[in-house]
Amino acid sequence: xxxxxxxxxxxxxxxxxxxxxxxxxxxxxxxxxxxxxxxxxxxxxxxxxxxxxxxxxxxxxxxxxxxxxxxxxxxxxxxxxxxxxxxxxxxxxxxxxxxxxxxxxxxxxxxxxxxxxxxxxxxxxxxxxxxxxxxxxxxxxxxxxxxxxxxxxxxxxxxxxxxxxxxxxxxxxxxxxxxxxxxxxxxxxxxxxxxxxxxxxxxxxxxxxxxxxxxxxxxxxxxxxxxxxxxxxxxxxxxxxxxxxxxxxxxxxxxxxxxxxxxxxxxxxxxxxxxxxxxxxxxxxxxxxxxxxxxxxxxxxxxxxxxxxxxxxxxxxxxxxxxxxxxxxxxxxxxxxxxxxxxxxxxxxxxxxxxxxxxxxxxxxxxxxxxxxxxxxxxxxxxxxxxxxxxxxxxxxxxxxxxxxxxxxxxxxxxxxxxxxxxxxxxxxxxxxxxxxxxxxxxxxxxxxxxxxxxxxxxxxxxxxxxxxxxxxxxxxxxxxxxxxxxxxxxxxxxxxxxxxxxxxxxxxxxxxxxxxxxxxxxxxxxxxxxxxxxxxxxxxxxxxxxxxxxxxxxxxxxxxxxxxxxxxxxxxxxxxxxxxxxxxxxxxxxxxxxxxxxxxxxxxxxxxxxxxxxxxxxxxxxxxxxxxxxxxxxxxxxxxxxxxxxxxxxxxxxxxxxxxxxxxxxxxxxxxxxxxxxxxxxxxxxxxxxxxxxxxxxxxxxxxxxxxxxxxxxxxxxxxxxxxxxxxxxxxxxxxxxxxxxxxxxxxxxxxxxxxxxxxxxxxxxxxxxxxxxxxxxxxxxxxxxxxxxxxxxxxxxxx
DNA sequence: ATCTCTGTGATTTTT
DNA sequence: TCACAGAGAT
Numbered sequence: 105x106x107x108x109x110x111x112x113x114x115x116x117x118x119x120x121x122x123x124x125x126x127x128x129x130x131x132x133x134x135x136x137x138x139x140x141x142x143x144x145x146x147x148x149x150x151x152x153x154x155x156x157x158x159x160x161x162x163x164x165x166x167x168x169x170x171x172x173x174x175x176x177x178x179x180x181x182x183x184x185x186x187x188x189x190x191x192x193x194x195x196x197x198x199x200x201x202x203x204x205x206x207x208x209x210x211x212x213x214x215x216x217x218x219x220x221x222x223x224x225x226x227x228x229x230x231x232x233x234x235x236x237x238x239x240x241x242x243x244x245x246x247x248x249x250x251x252x253x254x255x256x257x258x259x260x261x262x263x264x265x266x267x268x269x270x271x272x273x274x275x276x277x278x279x280x281x282x283x284x285x286x287x288x289x290x291x292x293x294x295x296x297x298x299x300x301x302x303x304x305x306x307x308x309x310x311x312x313x314x315x316x317x318x319x320x321x322x323x324x325x326x327x328x329x330x331x332x333x334x335x336x337x338x339x340x341x342x343x344x345x346x347x348x349x350x351x352x353x354x355x356x357x358x359x360x361x362x363x364x365x366x367x368x369x370x371x372x373x374x375x376x377x378x379x380x381x382x383x384x385x386x387x388x389x390x391x392x393x394x395x396x397x398x399x400x401x402x403x404x405x406x407x408x409x410x411x412x413x414x415x416x417x418x419x420x421x422x423x424x425x426x427x428x429x430x431x432x433x434x435x436x437x438x439x440x441x442x443x444x445x446x447x448x449x450x451x452x453x454x455x456x457x458x459x460x461x462x463x464x465x466x467x468x469x470x471x472x473x474x475x476x477x478x479x480x481x482x483x484x485x486x487x488x489x490x491x492x493x494x495x496x497x498x499x500x501x502x503x504x505x506x507x508x509x510x511x512x513x514x515x516x517x518x519x520x521x522x523x524x525x526x527x528x529x530x531x532x533x534x535x536x537x538x539x540x541x542x543x544x545x546x547x548x549x550x551x552x553x554x555x556x557x558x559x560x561x562x563x564x565x566x567x568x569x570x571x572x573x574x575x576x577x578x579x580x581x582x583x584x585x586x587x588x589x590x591x592x593x594x595x596x597x598x599x600x601x602x603x604x605x606x607x608x609x610x611x612x613x614x615x616x617x618x619x620x621x622x623x624x625x626x627x628x629x630x631x632x633x634x635x636x637x638x639x640x641x642x643x644x645x646x647x648x649x650x651x652x653x654x655x656x657x658x659x660x661x662x663x664x665x666x667x668x669x670x671x672x673x674x675x676x677x678x679x680x681x682x683x684x685x686x687x688x689x690x691x692x693x694x695x696x697x698x699x700x701x702x703x704x705x706x707x708x709x710x711x712x713x714x715x716x717x718x719x720x721x722x723x724x725x726x727x728x729x730x731x732x733x734x735x736x737x738x739x740x741x742x743x744x745x746x747x748x749x750x751x752x753x754x755x756x757x758x759x760x761x762x763x764x765x766x767x768x769x770x771x772x773x774x775x776x777x778x779x780x781x782x783x784x785x786x787x788x789x790x791x792x793x794x795x796x797x798x799x800x801x802x803x804x805x806x807x808x809x810x811x812x813x814x815x816x817x818x819x820x821x822x823x824x825x826x827x828x829x830x831x832x833x834x835x836x837x838x839x840x841x842x843x844x845x846x847x848x849x850x851x852x853x854x855x856x857x858x859x860x861x862x863x864x865x866x867x868x869x870x871x872x873x874x875x876x877x878x879x880x881x882x883x884x885x886x887x888x889x890x891x892x893x894x895x896x897x898x899x900x901x902x903x904x905x
Numbered sequence: 906a907t908c909t910c911t912g913t914g915a916t917t918t919t920t
Numbered sequence: 921t922c923a924c925a926g927a928g929a930t
Contacts, residue, residue: 218919247920269920291926347920382919415918514916536918573906689920708917730916748917771915772921 161196161203161232165189172402172435173197176206176374179395179429181422182404185466186451186754187442187714190404191221194376195228197402198240202233207373213394214243216378219690221712222248225378242372246387248689250350253357253368260361261353262340266558269688270344273547274563275299278342282334286327293324302332306348307416309355309386312336342562351386358393369397380405380425384416392428399429407462408455409751411708413737413744423462440466442714444473446790447760451753453787458743466754476753477761478783479794484517484722487765488524491719494761495530495702498717505531507716509703511752513730517722518704525702533697535705541691545652545663546670550687552642556626557684560594569595572651574619580612583901590900591883596620605884605896607871622646635680636671643667707748710755718756723749723764724777749782761794762786860899861885867902869895874905 162170172182172193184190198214201207216222222244229240242249251269258265270278279295301323305315312333320329339345345353358365372394377383380403383391395401403425410419426432440448448466455461481487495508512518518534525532540546548571551564559565570576587607588598602608603617626642633641643649649667652660673691677683703715722728728749733741753760764779861867865877867887875889883899 245920250920272920350920412918414916516915539919577906706917727916732916769921 161199165192165196166439168435168437168439169193169196172437173200175433175435176201176204177400179399179425179432180402181380181425181429181432181434182402182437183434183462183464184404184406184437185440185464186406186409186751187440188437188466189439189441190378190406190437191224191228193437194378194404195225195232198225198229198243198374198376199232201374209240210242211371211373212240212242212376213249213372213374214240214376214378215246215249215391216243217245217382219245219248221245221378245689246390247347247350250354251685251689254345254350254353257357257361257364260364261357263345263353264343267343267345268554268558268561268684269350270339270346270563271541271547271688272299272347273542274344274567275346277566278338278563279331279335282331282338283324286324286331286334288324288327298323298328298331301328302335303348304416305332306346306352307384307386309352309389311352311356343560344563348386351390355386355389355393358390365393366397369394373398373400375401377401377403378405381407381410381419381422382412382417383421385418385421388418388421388428395429399431401429406464407460408458408464408747409711411711411744411748411751413740414733419460423460434462436464438464438466440468442757443468443470443754444758445471446473446475447753447756447758449790450476450760450786451750453790454746454753454782454785455750457785458746460740460743473758475790475792476786477759477794478786478791479761479763480779481763481765483767484520484765484769485524487721487763488520490763491521491721491761492524492528492530494719496528499530503716505700505702506697508719509705509710509713509715509717509755510719510721511705511707511710511755513707513722513728513748515706517727521704521721530702531699532702532704533699535703536709539691540666540669541687543663543666545666546691548648549639549643549667549670550684552646552648553639553680554684555596556623556630556638556642557680559596559623559627562588562595565595568646568648569616569619572647574615574647575611576615576619577612580608580616583607584616587898587900596623601883602898605898607897607901619646630680635677635683636674638680639671639674707752711751714755714757716757717759718752718761720749720752720760720762721764722768723762723780723783724768725780726777727768728764728780728782746782746785749780861902861904866905868905869897869902872897 162173165173166189169189169192172180173196176197182190182193184193194214198212201212202209214225216225226240226243229243241252244252254261254263254267255265258267276295276299279298280290283290283293283295283298301319305319310316312329315329315332317329320326322328324331339349358368375391375395375398377391382405391401403422405422407419407422410417410422413419421428426434443451445468448468452466479490481490491510495505498508499505510521512521515537522532522534524530548568551567554561554564555568566581569581584595584598584602587602588595591598591601599616599620603613603620606613608616622645626638626645629638629641649664652663652667674680674683677686725731729742729745733745735741737744762783764777764783766777767774768777769775861877861880863877863880866874867877867885868874869887869889872887872889872892872895875887875892875895877885878888878894879886884896885899885902886894886896887902888894
């Protein structure tokens with residue numbers, strides 16, 4: 105994720121001796137190498153040096169794992185259940201391919217979903233083959249690899265090689281502008297919704313032209329498709345791509361340029377895919393294209409752990425693998441090395457209720473250990489109290505808090521636990537939540553750096569043009585915008601032009617000129633200054649650091665710390681450009697946690713992790729099979745929720761406890777809840793019911809209150825009142841009051857070179873009124889206005905009167 | 906520009 | 921209930 109990813113192509117990747125053999129084998133690798141294996145086919149030099157025999161790393165594997173590692177040719181699906189050594193198989197397989205000399209590191213494509221997984225694989229392979237990780241240039245996330253390929257062929261998809269990746273914030277900002285331009289009421293049709301829709305299209309590999317007619321109506325009364333097209337056009341103008349494009353444009357590239365596709369098909373002798381159950385349609389199509397020529401594709405995944413359907417993952421991809429890749433071999437990894445027999449039994453029993461699955465039966469030799477505990481509680485507070493007590497007891501027995509996790513379905517559940525733990529003085533940490541890169545101050549800082557590097561990055565420029573406040577409010581920005589659009593130039597360039605005139609107030613003009621000047625100055629220092637020093641200088645000189653120093657809010661200090669952390673992070677890269685290249689894609693830095701704390705997170709973020717003790721609160725109908733999931737996706741939704749439960753249980757090594765609350769406060773009102781259907785699906789032999797002794801007596805009376813509050817409160821809810829009020833209002837979306845003639849002038853001005861104006865012409869200006877042109881200087885006019893006096897203006901802001 | 910008020914909606918999250 | 925975003929007021 106750091107420097108090594110910037111390295112393109114395959115550099116030296118193995119010790120010299122190994123490199124030699126790889127070269128040789130790669131040339132005529134097919135039959136000879138296969139026949140030779142498993143005999144010791146290392147070069148004499150290596151054998152003489154006493155290096156471990158080729159197969160030594162295979163020894164610790166169980167038969168299925170070994171089969172998965174050694175079945176190198178043809179399509180292979182490895183169904184790897186939870187805790188069955190999936191990562192080990194992947195990394196050993198890569199090492200094996202390299203060791204046999206069947207491919208060079210640069211000829212292996214290995215894709216993961218997260219940076220974390222990619223990093224882990226790099227690390228493990230590095231320690232297996234001897235540290236030289238640079239040799240795996242094509243090991244990374246789908247997105248990172250997508251960027252790498254796109255950079256090399258940017259022109260083929262109407263981009264410049266210097267394109268940047270748009271983050272979600274900027275994406276929304278851009279969509280909002282489009283909606284405003286189209287006069288769409290953002291209240292009714294929020295930009296986020298459109299973003300989600302576009303994302304879902306991109307997930308499925310659907311271009312604007314191919315949007316199904318019905319789906320276009322999912323936004324703005326049928327404007328969905330047109331807006332998607334407009335958005336794509338705008339992205340190209342700005343030379344940016346969004347996350348979805350990283351794959352979409354790759355697909356387009358491969359489809360439109362067969363020679364480019366062929367180049368990669370030949371390059372990748374072996375392909376490996378991690379977490380295949382999480383791939384979306386676009387990723388699947390991408391892999392299919394690459395594997396057409398050379399079917400050595402190995403997908404590792406677990407259909408029972410597919411929990412990202414709602415963001416485009418297609419479980420179907422893994423279910424259909426054998427049809428998609430004819431002649432595919434399927435290997436099941438069912439030996440679990442993580443959990444006790446009871447935990448595994450409970451998890452297996454639960455997931456067995458799903459119909460759409462390939463079917464695996466996890467087993468373990470470990471038959472010791474406790475059954476899964478089950479306890480009902482009165483409400484969420486009691487649930488937190490019970491779990492808090494359990495944890496304190498574990499702590500007293502000497503268990504590390506780091507080995508304890510509470511996995512919730514939805515983040516609002518965390519609150520009760522946090523309150524309780526603060527009360528008890530029990531240290532905890534929340535995993536997930538807002539990420540470093542998503543913090544406002546980090547994004548602002550990055551915006552400054554981005555504009556310094558590339559002055560035509562309009563989106564970033566807009567973000568910080570008035571941050572910190574420098575008197576460039578809406579009206580000033582709008583004027584710059586208008587000019588930029590009329591001329592078809594970036595905002596910074598429009599700003600340069602406008603400060604030569606008197607369109608803006610003297611104060612705004614001075615401020616804007618200062619900002620532009622600063623950016624020019626900073627840009628001039630890129631080559632002569634260390635990038636981290638430059639970043640610091642920019643943040644200081646722009647007044648950004650001062651802005652937070654002057655703020656008295658308690659978070660201001662953290663923000664300044666984060667900025668320092670950003671600079672420290674930058675230091676891991678050689679140049680500013682190198683840092684910026686990776687900033688959008690990889691900023692998942694979490695400070696290494698050393699303290700002993702209980703882990704609190706959602707079930708989703710627990711995937712891939714494991715703990716000695718796991719608590720699973722909130723197993724209630726409507727929450728653990730989440731109501732929304734049921735409403736929106738019916739049976740498949742229910743099955744995904746069940747997989748979520750399965751993922752939760754299989755995180756536990758030695759103990760797991762499921763709890764549910766009979767009453768839960770949601771949106772302010774108390775609701776009585778019934779235990780999740782999943783609870784009754786657990787095999788009784790693996791479960792111990794803990795009697796709930798925590799409440800007595802007052803339950804019924806409280807319940808009465810619940811009903812009264814609910815019944816009487818309804819007609820006072822804001823929602824109802826809103827509905828009443830809005831009834832007669834037939835809704836008249838505000839029309840933007842902009843004379844059409846202005847538009848006409850704008851179009852004319854943008855097409856004509858130079859101004860079509862001459863001295864003496866009577867003109868009209870929105871702000872200054874009527875006047876007569878005194879001087880024409882290219883696009884700049886000096887006009888004697890009847891009321892405002894002599895002003896310098898840009899020609900596109902006036903019209904003939 | 907900075908605040909206060911009002912309306913709104915409320916799973917899950919990576920890149 | 922409560923947090924947050926956007927509009928409107930000062």
